[in-house]
Amino acid sequence: MRNQIIMSMLTGATVLVSTLLGAAPARSAAPAQSAAGVDVPAEFGSDWHDPVTAAPPVTRPEHAKACEVTVAEAQFRDFTPYEGTYAPPAGCGKRWSKVVLRLDGKVKGRQYDRLGHLHIGGVEVFRTSTPQPSPDGIAWSVEKDVTRYSDTLRAAQPVEMLIGNVVDDTYTGVLDVKVTLTFYVGRPTAKAAATVPDRVLTLQDGNTLIAPRNSERVVAEVYATGSGGGCEEYWYLTVPETAPYSCKAHGGPYREVQIEVDGQLAGIAAPFPTVWTGGWSNPFLWYVVPGPRAFDIQPIRYDLTPFTGLLNDGRPHRVEVSVVGVPEGQSGWSTPVNVLVWQDEKSAHVTGALTEVRAGDLANSSTYTPGTEHRLDTEGSHRLTVTGHVDTSHGRVTTTVGRSLANTSVHTWSDGENPDALDARWSDDETVTVDGRGPARTTRTQRLYTMDGTTTLGAGDRLRTVLTLGDRATVTETYGGRRTAWSRLDDTYTGDATYTAFVPRDQRHAVGTTRERYRLYGTGGCYDRSLVSVQGVLTEDRRAC
Template sequence: MSMLAGATLLTSSLLVATPAQSAEAPARSAQPVAVPAEFGTDWHDPITAAPPVTRPKNTKSCEVTVAEAQFRDFTPYRGTYAPPGDCGRSWSKVVLRLDGKVKGRQYDRLGHLHIGGVEVFRTSTPQPSPDGIEWSVEKDVTRYSDTLRSAQPVEMLIGNVVDDTYTGILDVKVTLTFYAARPTAKTAETTPDRVLTLQDGNTLTTPRNSERVVAEVYATGSGGGCEEYWYLTVPDSAPYSCKATDGPYREVQVEVDGQLAGIAAPFPTVWTGGWSNPFLWYVIPGPRAFDIQPIRYDLTPFAGLLNDGRPHRVEVSVVGVPEGQSGWSTPVNVLVWQDEKSEHVTGALTESRAGDLASASTYTPGAEHRLDTEGGHRLTVSGYVETSHGRVTTTVRRSLANTSVHTWSDGENPDALKARWTDDETVTVDGRGPARATRTQRSYTMDGTTTLGAGDRLRTVLTLGDRAAVTGTYGGRRTAWSRLDDTYTGDATYTAGVPRDQRHAVGTTSERYRLYGSGGCYDRSLVTVQGVLTEDKGSGGGRAGSSGC
């Protein structure tokens, strides 16, 4: 495997979110502590700078336990979910919370939770200390309210291996907290009426009065093979351990009845065993590693086609994966908003225009091997529906681009990557009154180097970025905006090929999460040294543009 593959087998881990804290209270500075000269047998529980889920105030709440299990193999937990009896059937918010603990030694593991066949949560796990850690993660799952209104089967799996070497048993509990309230107009608009899954793997039948259709795909490259590090793969002509026929360009596509309906850039998630150095991730995980976010595709231009009452094929594929090779998981949920005043919403797809898919990797041999990659794609789809409130036309324009420079020397030492992915999407809805548009400009970055030096000292220096700019307009005038900048940096070194107590590991990691805009601002920074949290500062409230935002 890439990035000094042999070292990857020494240890492995995952990211973790801080136990829930008040969204209103600003983060406090970490208390001064003595920093050890190197990692020991214990370290701070995993924590992220991302904001907690906000919760309604002065609202009745009800909690339901969805799953409680110890994962020690690949046997899924199965149970039954029952909705809360005392909080009604309409909720202002539903918050999922996972609490976990593990001790000993264990790899990072991927997990999922299905309720009624709907994937409501996808996650990964942290690597424990010998003395044990605890972690938690929260997620807003209000959009799955349709599924949660009735009793449903539950399946949860975090595939794990426990033996004489890997001793960590994953002990987890998942709850849902329901906040009862009469839905506001905004809640009713943003929460779908139906949540559907694909039948027989790839068929979808929507209600005949669907007026908005959005697919979400929990796309993850994983499984221990090279697709876990897809951004480092090289063409067959280059001398590197992870091969892919066309290089590292990846694109997640959705087709409806064989016609291209959506494109997206996958997020380059780094699990906590990533880049050959678990000491980067023991306390602060990489962005999104705990709460794996789905890719969203607005399929409303196809609503008129889908509303004929017949099953339609909806298929997901990942461009760039070598033929016949596994390594990607792409479960699909479909969110549907219905026109309650119509029995049948008709319509048509009026435009479907895809540019040529560009994916080119150029290998340059030498003392330093080099692979330059450029890729990209454009898609425009447009369609209308005849609703009870008039004809509504939805147009989706999406443009993807990827550039990367991958360099390595013989033995893949050193091994370095500098890459950037952009995913620019504009959804325009034009009906009665001025047109409404939402533009989302996503940017993901990765810049890192791994080196095995004298005395088998393995060092990894890495920076990851998750950024997004969202602008909403009405009649061409800006009505709302937000900016996200989540940046992780790490520098960790340890002695490879020796038992844990002889690694003499050191590491400094940090994360700054900034989210600001017309809705306010949030700004929090964390710093760790040798597993000790040395800085935790920021603000969780105030208006956009205030100090720290």
């Protein structure tokens, strides 16, 4: 049907999904001027500001010797990976206070949003998606602190990078990408050093882990992304088979990423609802300001330390990741795993035991209500507590990890999926308590993700999308019950964009305003940056701290 909008997919395939609500905002009759004095065109042209995010840059050590190494340099025009060899930097030793990855990319013409990854020695050190280009061309960059992968980076390693795409007469954009690593010589602070593992492992044969026998802390990283040219790219909009909607899933939109050790549930997490740069039927929302995490996809972290005593027996153990809500064997999710290990250097073998695994019932219900306005109400929740101890050279250490997930969403749509709206929130609360010599140390992390959006196809095939996304987290550290550190993150994106659908690009007469404000403050200081773009022009870049 003409009023079902085709959303762009990372693989270049398309899927019929929703169009969502509201009257289109009026088009400007003539160029306007922003409060900052920047000329704003009446509508999007053939070029716009390079993509920019409000997220803070990676801090770098001052007055430290630095060495830069090029890890990958390629022009991606198909689904052939770049393959090369990484060598540690000459002249900067093997101990670094910080390692910073930087991707610089450029592309012009027409291209979909694409998902990419970088592996060094089999370890996934970076996962990203790409912006969509202007006809005249754009450039963008991404930075990431990769100090925690220092163990991998101390030796020569094979490199594999892929940003799969299609280049033909229609999709002409070739992704020209360069990735570098900058190494800073010196000793990290004691707190920073504690975050850098002794070993970084990958799973053998996809699901087998053999841990060092003197491990005392184990954390798994899972770069979980729903993508791949099907409805799992928009998993939060899926409905049960009984509801009349174009994107269906076995049990509705509830998703939960689980990790198991030898068949035993070891960790649960809510996936972040990433919106790629073609998402919600409207690329004009994302041309300048992408959604949170779109360019730097963060892994889910699971503290598996309670299982360390079991893992230290020198035998292979099965570690498997699955996604609740996706039928077994169905494609649509990628879940590569890294395993970070901290070792007891004074022990050859650290013994211990898993003492408790207490999982609550998984609640997952979606209720469909038919009518002139179709409605799907979804509620999901789950709890897990795991406790274990290890007997180290510095005494017995007991670790308890508790995690609590909750998801509520209201999805409404009319016949023809026009309008189509979603109001959803996901909470993921985690508490890790480490009790050994001295008072217990507790870290509590409260995550909240929100999505509130509507798309509508109005008169003259004018498609309008209005969307707000939120990425929030509060972290509190206590020692013996007294707070020692805290931080609070609030990354909020809002967008409102309209264009004429079903016509060539130069006839879309698109208008749009996007905003992002990223605030991070606590005992470590304050960061506050706001961006505003109108018709592709960056009209505000303000810092408040």
